[in-house]
Amino acid sequence: MKKIIYILLLISVSCFSQTNKIVTYNGKIVTYNGKIVTYEYFNPLAKSLFIRMFPEPTTERKEWISEAFDSLEYYYQDSIIAMWMLAADNVDNSLLDWYSDTLDATAINNPYFAQDTGWLSITAGYLDMNYNPSSDIRFKQDTISMHVYSHTNNFDNAALLGCSDGNKVEITAVSNLSLRGRMNISTGSIDVFTSNITGLISLSRIGANQYLFRNGIQIDTEVDASTGVPNANIHLLNVTFGVASTNIIQFYCIGIIRDPLKLFEIIERYIDHLGTGVIN
Amino acid sequence: MKKLSIIILVFIYVNSYSQVKKGGFFSRIDDPIMATRTANLTDALNLHDTIVSQCYKYNLHPTFAVVSEYSQGDYYVNEPYMKFFPEKLEALQEYLDSGHYLSMHSPNHSTNYYISHVDSLSSEDQLLISSGYSDSDGVDTIVINDTDSQLDFWYWKRLPDDHYGWFALDKMIDNDNLDDSIYYHRTIPPRSVYVSIYHGEAGLIKIINEQRRRFTMSGLDEPIMFIHPGQETYYREADTLTETTGYIQSYDDDTVLYYVQEIYSSQIKPIADYDSLVIFEGSSHMVDYVSGSNSPYTLVLNGYTGDASTHDCKVKPIRAGNWMWWVSGDVMNYVAENLNLRITAIYENGRQYDYIGVTPSITNKAYFKYAQQWGQILDGNYASSNIASIAEATSKNYFVSTNDHKYLLGGYEYIDSVYNFINNNLSSIVKCSMYDLPDSLYNISSPYENIVPSFDTDIDENNEQDGWSKSNEAVWTKGGINIEGDTTYMTVVQSTTVNCFPLWGVEKGNNVLSVYISNDNASSVQIIITEYKHRLGTDTDIDVVDIDTITITNLTSNYCERFRKVHISEQTDFIKLDFRAIGGNYYAIKPKIIKYTAGRNYY
Numbered sequence: 086m087k088k089i090i091y092i093l094l095l096i097s098v099s100c101f102s103q104t105n106k107i108v109t110y111n112g113k114i115v116t117y118n119g120k121i122v123t124y125e126y127f128n129p130l131a132k133s134l135f136i137r138m139f140p141e142p143t144t145e146r147k148e149w150i151s152e153a154f155d156s157l158e159y160y161y162q163d164s165i166i167a168m169w170m171l172a173a174d175n176v177d178n179s180l181l182d183w184y185s186d187t188l189d190a191t192a193i194n195n196p197y198f199a200q201d202t203g204w205l206s207i208t209a210g211y212l213d214m215n216y217n218p219s220s221d222i223r224f225k226q227d228t229i230s231m232h233v234y235s236h237t238n239n240f241d242n243a244a245l246l247g248c249s250d251g252n253k254v255e256i257t258a259v260s261n262l263s264l265r266g267r268m269n270i271s272t273g274s275i276d277v278f279t280s281n282i283t284g285l286i287s288l289s290r291i292g293a294n295q296y297l298f299r300n301g302i303q304i305d306t307e308v309d310a311s312t313g314v315p316n317a318n319i320h321l322l323n324v325t326f327g328v329a330s331t332n333i334i335q336f337y338c339i340g341i342i343r344d345p346l347k348l349f350e351i352i353e354r355y356i357d358h359l360g361t362g363v364i365n
Numbered sequence: 366m367k368k369l370s371i372i373i374l375v376f377i378y379v380n381s382y383s384q385v386k387k388g389g390f391f392s393r394i395d396d397p398i399m400a401t402r403t404a405n406l407t408d409a410l411n412l413h414d415t416i417v418s419q420c421y422k423y424n425l426h427p428t429f430a431v432v433s434e435y436s437q438g439d440y441y442v443n444e445p446y447m448k449f450f451p452e453k454l455e456a457l458q459e460y461l462d463s464g465h466y467l468s469m470h471s472p473n474h475s476t477n478y479y480i481s482h483v484d485s486l487s488s489e490d491q492l493l494i495s496s497g498y499s500d501s502d503g504v505d506t507i508v509i510n511d512t513d514s515q516l517d518f519w520y521w522k523r524l525p526d527d528h529y530g531w532f533a534l535d536k537m538i539d540n541d542n543l544d545d546s547i548y549y550h551r552t553i554p555p556r557s558v559y560v561s562i563y564h565g566e567a568g569l570i571k572i573i574n575e576q577r578r579r580f581t582m583s584g585l586d587e588p589i590m591f592i593h594p595g596q597e598t599y600y601r602e603a604d605t606l607t608e609t610t611g612y613i614q615s616y617d618d619d620t621v622l623y624y625v626q627e628i629y630s631s632q633i634k635p636i637a638d639y640d641s642l643v644i645f646e647g648s649s650h651m652v653d654y655v656s657g658s659n660s661p662y663t664l665v666l667n668g669y670t671g672d673a674s675t676h677d678c679k680v681k682p683i684r685a686g687n688w689m690w691w692v693s694g695d696v697m698n699y700v701a702e703n704l705n706l707r708i709t710a711i712y713e714n715g716r717q718y719d720y721i722g723v724t725p726s727i728t729n730k731a732y733f734k735y736a737q738q739w740g741q742i743l744d745g746n747y748a749s750s751n752i753a754s755i756a757e758a759t760s761k762n763y764f765v766s767t768n769d770h771k772y773l774l775g776g777y778e779y780i781d782s783v784y785n786f787i788n789n790n791l792s793s794i795v796k797c798s799m800y801d802l803p804d805s806l807y808n809i810s811s812p813y814e815n816i817v818p819s820f821d822t823d824i825d826e827n828n829e830q831d832g833w834s835k836s837n838e839a840v841w842t843k844g845g846i847n848i849e850g851d852t853t854y855m856t857v858v859q860s861t862t863v864n865c866f867p868l869w870g871v872e873k874g875n876n877v878l879s880v881y882i883s884n885d886n887a888s889s890v891q892i893i894i895t896e897y898k899h900r901l902g903t904d905t906d907i908d909v910v911d912i913d914t915i916t917i918t919n920l921t922s923n924y925c926e927r928f929r930k931v932h933i934s935e936q937t938d939f940i941k942l943d944f945r946a947i948g949g950n951y952y953a954i955k956p957k958i959i960k961y962t963a964g965r966n967y968y
Binding site for chain 2: 139144175199210
């Protein structure tokens with residue numbers, strides 16, 4: 086009898102101990118009071134983006150996007166003005182600004198699109214990001230950064246990034262195995278020898294200085310940057326040089342990011358999910 | 366955990382319902398054995414052997430719509446093909462043993478089983494009863510034919526000892542001569558008669574002509590009425606026969622119930638409803654033919670070959686006239702009368718229409734109510750057109766069937782060609798019997814199957830892509846690149862179109878439309894999606910529910926798949942797709958329409 090009472094006591098204690106118990110898995114609540122609850126967490130910015138995407142992404146891709154937004158918020162808070170994940174599942178989704186429905190990009194002259202990989206110029210094709218610094222109240226001319234992710238490694242003297250007037254901002258894969266970045270054609274240019282232009286190429290202007298990064302690591306500094314980004318739409322791929330870039334661009338971001346290392350890591354992680362990342 | 370699993374499984378099962386996205390084929394053979402058009406038993410059984418061996422050859426299991434009556438009365442003197450032989454019963458059992466199916470095709474191949482509902486008696490009816498139609502001299506009432514004024518005279522006498530009820534006959538007629546003070550009227554076509562039955566038992570009666578032994582329509586059929594107490598029976602005469610006297614007999618024992626003194630010509634317009642079919646089923650002799658559990662599973666009523674234009678249908682959704690009626694799955698335990706492409710539609714003469722309006726439910730097989738008059742596969746030497754019909758139907762997700770009669774006459778060559786074609790070329794399509802149809806449809810349905818036919822399919826090898834029509838032969842050609850096994854249609858001329866109609870299987874609610882589009886500069890295609898529903902009661906009209914116009918332009922230098930959301934109305938039965946080239950050189954490849962669910966992969 087004692088045994089039975091003991092067992093009953095154990096059972097009741099055991100049951101009681103389950104009450105109000107919250108179990109988490111990977112940071113998500115899966116049970117509450119012993120009941121399964123459906124608690125599907127997505128970053129609010131991600132959820133806004135999902136609504137704009139069609140077809141709405143798979144749950145797996147949603148988790149990647151949400152994870153990226155979480156990290157971007159954590160490391161950069163409001164430092165990102167606009168961001169385009171060109172390596173998307175389809176043409177329409179690739180042109181979406183992840184942050185705002187007012188800055189979706191436009192494909193001009195039919196550049197080449199590859200699913201989950203990005204865009205390639207092909208003759209005169211390019212992407213107009215529909216972003217003009219002069220019309221953006223968040224833009225700070227002396228504190229601005231641009232980040233473009235190249236899937237390929239072609240030194241073709243064609244711009245990965247530029248703008249629609251002659252005073253172009255540019256990130257160019259120069260033919261002499263060097264990478265050029267400058268905020269304005271009237272500023273000094275940074276030509277840096279690099280054996281590889283794949284990955285995230287970042288160009289930042291901080292005060293009168295401009296900096297060039299590859300994969301989050303600063304590779305050069307140019308102090309002569311007295312003129313900022315021209316007030317014209319930012320374009321990706323071939324712009325005013327008249328030379329078609331043979332590089333595929335997977336990602337573009339504009340913001341006021343001083344240190345792009347985390348950005349690189351976040352974007353690389355996302356692209357790795359797609360299976361098209363280039364950094365091992 | 367077990368409970369949870371069950372709940373999850375049930376959830377998945379319930380949510381697996383969708384529109385059917387495959388076409389198919391089934392075969393029905395009417396009047397075998399029992400109506401072989403020959404009194405020669407040896408010939409009949411030889412033909413039976415031929416049918417069975419032919420089906421065996423192609424591994425098909427048709428449904429045999431059998432005429433079930435075996436009365437050996439003298440009605441069959443003039444129609445010996447109806448005569449019953451015990452050997453025929455053995456042949457029927459052999460059908461079943463061979464894996465085929467039987468359905469009942471009425472006791473005697475009559476087209477005239479009918480009764481219509483009224484919810485309650487009208488005040489005029491009540492007045493008519495109370496005002497004095499008595500049975501004083503055996504005359505219930507007279508109605509009335511004046512040939513010149515297009516009135517029908519009927520004279521009915523009730524037999525003294527019979528209490529089957531009494532009839533108050535109404536005349537319908539030409540409105541100018543209608544005497545409202547005596548006869549109430551309804552909107553009934555001229556030269557028709559109402560028979561209102563207020564008392565007595567429900568049952569079957571025959572209307573027999575003295576001279577020809579029975580009134581006939583096509584020389585084959587015998588009018589039979591169902592009578593219900595308190596319900597109207599609508600009986601309509603036509604003007605092709607001259608015999609004017611006859612009597613009404615009990616269906617069961619041939620007891621003469623009423624003499625009919627004056628009957629002008631007979632053309633029966635069948636009207637059926639649910640209740641009369643129930644009675645009919647209960648009166649069938651089929652169960653005497655086949656043992657116990659092998660009673661027929663489907664019911665095929667006979668069609669009427671007369672003019673359907675003046676039909677008067679009182680009961681939805683049954684359309685009287687040129688028609689096979691659907692039967693129910695929930696009361697009579699029949700799964701489905703017959704094939705039609707899709708739930709919610711009824712077929713007539715190869716066209717589907719009449720929305721039944723039954724709420725779909727995976728547990729309610731009554732939802733699968735089909736009706737068909739004739740098969741889309743024609744009797745006779747129409748091999749190429751029959752094969753084309755099958756190819757079109759299967760590409761656009763609906764079913765076609767045979768409704769064979771010539772088989773019985775030995776003319777089965779066409780069937781041989783059709784079966785052979787299906788066997789050789791359409792191994793993937795659904796081949797089933799009427800019996801299997803509902804389950805087959807459920808089993809093959811997935812909401813995420815593309816419903817749009819490929820541009821690359823021409824199974825009937827007529828150089829026309831199955832499922833598609835072109836506005837201009839010269840500009841739309843098969844060609845272009847090959848993506849995932851499909852070639853394209855292309856045009857170099859703007860404003861030319863290619864369309865697909867009728868396309869079945871579209872999901873109600875949100876769908877994904879995706880189109881591959883070519884890389885030529887400014888290639889742009891306009892896609893017009895027209896949604897249709899069938900309109901009840903007409904055989905030619907369908908209603909447009911909605912029209913969406915979508916323009917898709919290629920933004921890239923390569924083939925590009927672009928997506929659009931398309932919302933399909935709950936009312937929509939099927940759609941039409943128009944592709945129209947509006948910019949550049951246009952190629953479209955693998956257009957797809959699939960049910961949309963957020964978070965699903967559509968690539």
